[in-house]
Amino acid sequence: MIDKIRQLTEQTQAFTAKSAAEIEEFRIRMLGKKGELNALMEQFKQVPPEQKKTLGGPINALKNAIQEKLATLKAGLESAEQGPQSDDLSRPGSNDRLGARHPISLVKNQIEAIFKRLGYTVAEGPEIEDDWHVFSALNFPPEHPARDMQDTFFIEKNPDILLRTHTSSIQVRVMESQKPPIRVICPGRVFRNEAISARAHCIFHQVEGLYIDENVSFADLKQSILYFAKEMFGEKADIRLRPSYFPFTEPSAEVDVSCNLCGGKGCNVCKGTGWLEIMGCGMVDPNVLEACGIDSKKYTGFAFGMGIERITMLKYGVRDLRLYFENDLRFLGQFDSAIGG
Numbered sequence: 547m548i549d550k551i552r553q554l555t556e557q558t559q560a561f562t563a564k565s566a567a568e569i570e571e572f573r574i575r576m577l578g579k580k581g582e583l584n585a586l587m588e589q590f591k592q593v594p595p596e597q598k599k600t601l602g603g604p605i606n607a608l609k610n611a612i613q614e615k616l617a618t619l620k621a622g623l624e625s626a627e628q629g630p631q632s633d634d635l636s637r638p639g640s641n642d643r644l645g646a647r648h649p650i651s652l653v654k655n656q657i658e659a660i661f662k663r664l665g666y667t668v669a670e671g672p673e674i675e676d677d678w679h680v681f682s683a684l685n686f687p688p689e690h691p692a693r694d695m696q697d698t699f700f701i702e703k704n705p706d707i708l709l710r711t712h713t714s715s716i717q718v719r720v721m722e723s724q725k726p727p728i729r730v731i732c733p734g735r736v737f738r739n740e741a742i743s744a745r746a747h748c749i750f751h752q753v754e755g756l757y758i759d760e761n762v763s764f765a766d767l768k769q770s771i772l773y774f775a776k777e778m779f780g781e782k783a784d785i786r787l788r789p790s791y792f793p794f795t796e797p798s799a800e801v802d803v804s805c806n807l808c809g810g811k812g813c814n815v816c817k818g819t820g821w822l823e824i825m826g827c828g829m830v831d832p833n834v835l836e837a838c839g840i841d842s843k844k845y846t847g848f849a850f851g852m853g854i855e856r857i858t859m860l861k862y863g864v865r866d867l868r869l870y871f872e873n874d875l876r877f878l879g880q881f882d883s884a885i886g887g
């Protein structure tokens with residue numbers, strides 16, 4: 547009888563099953579009414595009492611071993627049904643979808659990289675500003691229309707707290723806290739109270755630049771912008787400056803870059819002119835330097851400012867501003883994150 551118990555224990559240990567049916571078959575053979583274990587129990591009843599002592603333990607151990615085996619086989623079968631876990635460790639894994647950088651971030655990084663090569667550093671500032679840093683220090687007359695409720699999102703009135711309408715406010719903070727020579731670019735989000743359409747949005751992004759030192763001239767400004775245009779739009783890019791007006795620069799200009807889509811011949815993007823407007827610029831008004839504690843007799847400087855959405859539109863042909871904010875993966879997935887790091 548002890549041989550039979552040993553034999554059944556070995557069979558139990560060696561048993562494997564590929565299906566629930568096989569497990570059930572094994573259970574019936576071992577634990578069923580007419581199964582091996584019951585047969586053993588019948589024999590056990592017949593043996594003399596002194597032998598019962600030596601046989602009781604092994605029979606119990608066999609019963610436990612069978613029950614344990616059934617439990618582990620069942621558990622293994624269930625987890626195999628649930629997932630792709632199999633013994634095949636060479637199966638290829640499932641890929642996670644990689645994200646892409648937002649086109650605005652890509653172009654912002656490119657603009658920063660170009661000006662860093664010219665020795666500029668990056669400065670940032672708060673989006674919620676006061677009247678001084680957005681308007682007053684920048685020589686805006688008190689009645690200037692840009693202060694109007696129509697353009698500016700005011701948070702509090704008297705004293706005015708508002709969302710910055712341009713990142714020139716960062717330049718004021720830099721001028722107040724640093725001594726010339728100053729060479730910074732100021733990227734950031736800006737806010738204007740405009741109705742949202744394909745061509746206008748109440749949130750957009752700017753990069754503004756500021757260079758202040760002794761003997762900085764308009765020629766330096768022009769050359770820096772020409773360098774930027776060629777780096778951004780290619781060696782063939784050309785620029786032209788048109789006289790303009792900003793309260794904080796004198797003289798002021800608007801910069802056009804030659805249309806990179808038609809090579810200057812005229813197309814529907816440049817409306818047949820061959821030129822595309824990309825930024826405003828000018829020599830920093832002495833009033834601004836003085837308001838920020840910089841000696842305007844000793845120092846001169848230039849400033850420029852551009853919209854990142856506009857540059858992105860020209861580089862990638864994105865015609866609708868709203869696409870930048872909708873987070874549609876079909877749009878965002880098209881941009882190569884390798885460009886501009």
Ligand code: PHE
Binds near residue numbers: 713792795
């Ligand atoms: N701050 C101006 C704007 O938001 C851009 C600008 C910056 C123009 C610097 C001239 C010089 O429109």
